[in-house]
Amino acid sequence: xxxxxxxxxxxxxxxxxxxxxxxxxxxEGKRRAADADHHNRAWLAWTTAALGRAKKMPPLxxxxxxxxxxxxxxxxxxxxxxTMARMWSAVAGPPTEKDSHE
Numbered sequence: 001x002x003x004x005x006x007x008x009x010x011x012x013x014x015x016x017x018x019x020x021x022x023x024x025x026x027x028e029g030k031r032r033a034a035d036a037d038h039h040n041r042a043w044l045a046w047t048t049a050a051l052g053r054a055k056k057m058p059p060l061x062x063x064x065x066x067x068x069x070x071x072x073x074x075x076x077x078x079x080x081x082x083t084m085a086r087m088w089s090a091v092a093g094p095p096t097e098k099d100s101h102e
Contacts, residue, residue, distance in 0.1 A: 003027060 004015045004023070007030045018026070051057065076084070 001012065001015055004010075004012075007027065009015070009026050009030070015023075047063065
């Protein structure tokens, strides 16, 4: 729970209602966000120092860059979907009486 509080993931009631898997995902997400923030701050510091030494300022568009284009989702064939369904079914196992009541 100490890590939960340190990472400011919410109230203690939320902590005790969370599953271990959810806790793991939340902590991993916070770690990735911290890594991205560190990367961005390092880039900013390096760029600021480099621009201070530059004889000529580069155009802003060269510094900002362009947004990555979103990839089109791949379309699965009927056979591929059936194969994926069978793989999920093999992992999940047959439904139980309890599953049908939820």
